[in-house]
Amino acid sequence: MGLGAADSSSTGETVMVVLDANRSRGNLHALEWALRHVVRRGHTVLVLGIFCKIGKRASCFPFHMGEKLERLGEGEVDPTDLKEEIAEKRDEYKSCLQPFYRHCKKNEVKLESKIAAGFCPRNVTVEEAQSCNTCWIILDSHLKKDKTYIYGHVGCNLALVKGKDVVTLMPSKVILQESSSLKHRRVDDGHLSNDPITDNQEGTSITPPPKNRNWYPLAWRTGFPRSFTQSELEVITSGFSKESIVQTLDNIHMYQGQFQETPVLVKCFSPNDEHFWSMLRILSRVRHRNILNIVGYCFAGSSMFLLFDFPFMGTLEINLQNNDLAEKIPWKARWYIAVEIGACLRYLHEECVDGPIVHLSVCSSHVIYPLGGSAMLANFMTAKCLKDSSPRDNQSLAHCLNLQEGDGIAIDVQGYGIFLLELITGRSARCFLDPNKEDLIDWALPAIEKGSLSEVRDPRLTDTTDDRFIDHMAQAALLCLHDLNRRISMSERIGRTMVVLIVLHLFRRE
Structure with missing residues (x-):
């Protein structure tokens, strides 16, 4: 464990x-993670143990010397009985917790402990957080059901420690508001061109529709996604006119149109196209x-359709390939993008109800x-749903499960x-597809490994004020691209990456 230097904040x-406190010694992971990743000199670490059930002999609470026994509010539990129960486990934890105490004292961190017995964990946590200048709340895995309520009633960062180095991070609302305001500023302060992209542009890029400052995804609105009729699609696409076609790729025709004054993209699939069924199955989950996500779907005769929102700003790749647009995405904005896509991947791998989903083609052209x-x-x-064992009639079970979970997540x-690396260099990985030349990893990674970011960083961003953000992304890239042959989980890599991206920013801000 190591504590960083104190800053003014x-x-x-x-x-x-x-x-x-009714659970096992495993909840020490939360304290260990906090000391390793969050706590800095000058902080006070308050360990709040909550006995939801009293009198359970298997319970144990890892506090020792300097213990401060308190009851928060009025309850029905006798403090004497509670103290006797804790005393039974005190000696057991003393030897393993003394290093925490000594470590905090050595690093100028004040370690305190409190006990709450017979009360609702979420209410006690919120009450205690509001009574002091709390910057982080670290919950152990057994309080997972309370994290949403707690996060909604406090203004600080929150982390749920599911196991050793397996953490769900929920940044402070202040951080999220900074992200939103930054994105508004970077457009309002500049004049973005909607001319077709030509520099280094691939033939498969789609020119975004005219801009609309009030764009709000249909997929997020009440009543969507929904089923569409073919007549509705004909109205949206002007009768599937040639003028509405924006791209044809692998026998999939893509039409641009408007629905409820919002730009949409209509993808037309040929009969029995497995891409259609796969996307519908996954995106509906x-x-x-x-x-x-999808706005809707349609089965019409021999054709099948999926409808998507069509954001006017286009893909990140298109923005990075245009000098004027790329300059409007500073390092801080790119850092926020990295955090958002990282959180999205972790959701797909670890939090989907029906099991892990792998995307298999993460890149700037798909953001x-x-x-x-x-x-x-x-x-x-x-994309593949790794636990999907219900193949269609014309698809064998072996074909459904031919991708091992570790392989898909590693990809x-x-x-x-x-x-x-694309965010750092401002270059698309598709610009490095010549088999006779080095790819993006071979070109950029060696410079990052030796600390020579200046050799590969996007030269169009000349402001050095936010250089710390490029450093954070570089560290995260190294975590993801080292030891590629080792089977790893999204918690181990993306989890650490999220810690690097969020925690380093919080404690290195100016």
Whole structure:
């Protein structure tokens, strides 16, 4: 464990570590993670142990010398009985917790502990957080059900420690508001051109529709996604006119249109196209603010259709390929994009109800970059639901399960690392597809490894004020692209990456 140097913001701030005291010693992971990743000199670490159930002999609470026994509010539990129960486990934890105490004292961190017995964990946590200058709340895994309520009633950062180095991060609302205001500023302060992109542009790029400052995804609105009729699609696409076609790729025709005064993209699939069924099956299962989801679907005779929102800003790749647009995406904005897409991938891998989903083609050309909103992962043509064992009649079970979970997740982790390199260099990975030349990894990674970011960083961004953000992304890229042959989880790589991206920013801000 190591504590970073104090800054002006850490003095007087409190990091709360909230433990379910009725559970096992495993909840020490939350305290260990806090000391390793969050706590800085000048902080106060408040370990709040909550006994939801009293009198359970198997309970244990890892506090020792300097213990401060308190009851928060009026309850029905006798403090004497509670103290006797804790005393039974005190000696057991004394030897393993003394290093925490000594470590904090050595590094000028004040370690305190409190006990709450017989009360609702979420209410006690919120009450305690509001009574002091709390900058972080760290919950152990047994309080997972309370994290949403707690996060909604406090203004600080929150982390749920699911296991050793397996963490779900929920940034402070102040951080999220900075992200939103930054994205509005970077457009309002500049004049963005909607001319077709020509520099280094691939033939498959789609020119975004005219800009609309009030764009709000249809997929996020009540009543969507929904079923559409063919007559509705004919109105949207002007009768599937040639003028409405924006792209044809692998026998999939894409039409641009308007629905409820909002730009939409209509994808027309040929009969029995497995891409259609795969995308419909997956996108009907996921809901995340950083996923470009479907607006609707249609089965009409021999054709099948999927409708998507069509953000006017286009893909991140298009923006990075245009000098004027790329200059409007400073390092801080690129950092926010990295955090959002990282959170999206972690959701797909670890939090989907029906099991892990892998995207398999993470890159800047598949990230939508809307005005004043969140970056969104798009194009689920290659995505797979790893636990999907219900193949269609013309698809064998072996074909459904031919991708091992570790392989798919490793592909996404590597893809995310390459995506970070695209943000750092301002260059698309598709510009490095010549088999006779080095790829983006071979070109950029050696310079990052030896600390020579200046050799590969996007030269169009000359402001050095936010250089710390490029450093954070470079560290995260190294985590994702090292030891590619080792089977790893999204928690191990993306989890650490999210810590690098969020925690380093919080404690190195000016």
